[in-house]
Amino acid sequence: MSYRPPPPNQHGGYGGGNPQGGYGGNPQASGYGAGYGNQQGGGYGGGGGGNPQGGYGGGYGAPPQNNMNQQLHYWFRAVDTDGSGQLDANELQQALVNGDWSRFNIDTVRLMIGMFDRDRSGTINFEEFTGLWRYIEDWKNCFRRFDADGSGTIDRNELSQALTTFGFRVSQRVIDTLLHKYDQQARGAITFDNFINACVTIRSLTDSFRRLDEDQDGWVNMNYDTFLQLVISNK
Numbered sequence: 001m002s003y004r005p006p007p008p009n010q011h012g013g014y015g016g017g018n019p020q021g022g023y024g025g026n027p028q029a030s031g032y033g034a035g036y037g038n039q040q041g042g043g044y045g046g047g048g049g050g051n052p053q054g055g056y057g058g059g060y061g062a063p064p065q066n067n068m069n070q071q072l073h074y075w076f077r078a079v080d081t082d083g084s085g086q087l088d089a090n091e092l093q094q095a096l097v098n099g100d101w102s103r104f105n106i107d108t109v110r111l112m113i114g115m116f117d118r119d120r121s122g123t124i125n126f127e128e129f130t131g132l133w134r135y136i137e138d139w140k141n142c143f144r145r146f147d148a149d150g151s152g153t154i155d156r157n158e159l160s161q162a163l164t165t166f167g168f169r170v171s172q173r174v175i176d177t178l179l180h181k182y183d184q185q186a187r188g189a190i191t192f193d194n195f196i197n198a199c200v201t202i203r204s205l206t207d208s209f210r211r212l213d214e215d216q217d218g219w220v221n222m223n224y225d226t227f228l229q230l231v232i233s234n235k
């Protein structure tokens with residue numbers, strides 16, 4: 001079983017039938033999930049730059065997965081500039097660029113390391129890297145899909161559309177807050193790395209909230225201590 005595409009993660013039905021509107025349970029969500037899955041199967045394996053296995057033997061008949069794996073090994077070694085066999089946040093940040101060639105926000109890099117660092121070493125080994133790489137590829141497809149005007153960034157309307165499609169029914173005030181936080185260059189839109197960060201943040205906060213929202217009505221009565229736990233655990 002491989003992994004799940006990153007953003008949707010909607011547990012269909014959460015908030016469905018919720019009189020307050022709350023978050024989630026968007027009818028579009030399922031359609032999105034389907035289309036998204038298709039996209040993924042097709043577009044894979046092309047990927048950046050030159051093909052490292054040049055001359056590896058035409059007609060060898062290696063399944064595509066092997067080629068992909070080899071290519072990933074090649075990329076991994078290229079990113080692992082100190083040759084330690086592990087990628088740290090700085091090495092990854094050097095390797096990850098946005099559509100406008102700006103480097104990834106280091107917070108997004110750390111966020112992704114946290115998600116894929118299965119052995120809790122604080123760094124990414126090759127196996128962990130394959131998961132992380134697929135995750136980024138999926139986000140790229142997702143980003144392209146929601147960058148409706150092809151500007152290379154996600155503006156207010158595009159962000160609102162994306163979150164709605166993922167099943168998060170957030171207010172314009174929340175969109176404004178996200179833009180304020182993630183639009184680092186104050187251009188009214190966010191870059192690829194910050195789009196990932198914003199969506200992952202909304203998702204993990206929603207998950208945390210949902211765990212407290214026992215009757216799933218979009219309301220939680222929490223005390224100070226619980227609030228602190230929620231915020232700290234999401235930092």
Ligand SMILES: [Ca+2]
Binds near residue numbers: 084
């Ligand atoms: Ca290294």
Ligand SMILES: [Ca+2]
Binds near residue numbers: 117120121125
């Ligand atoms: Ca690790």
Ligand SMILES: [Ca+2]
Binds near residue numbers: 148
């Ligand atoms: Ca755009």
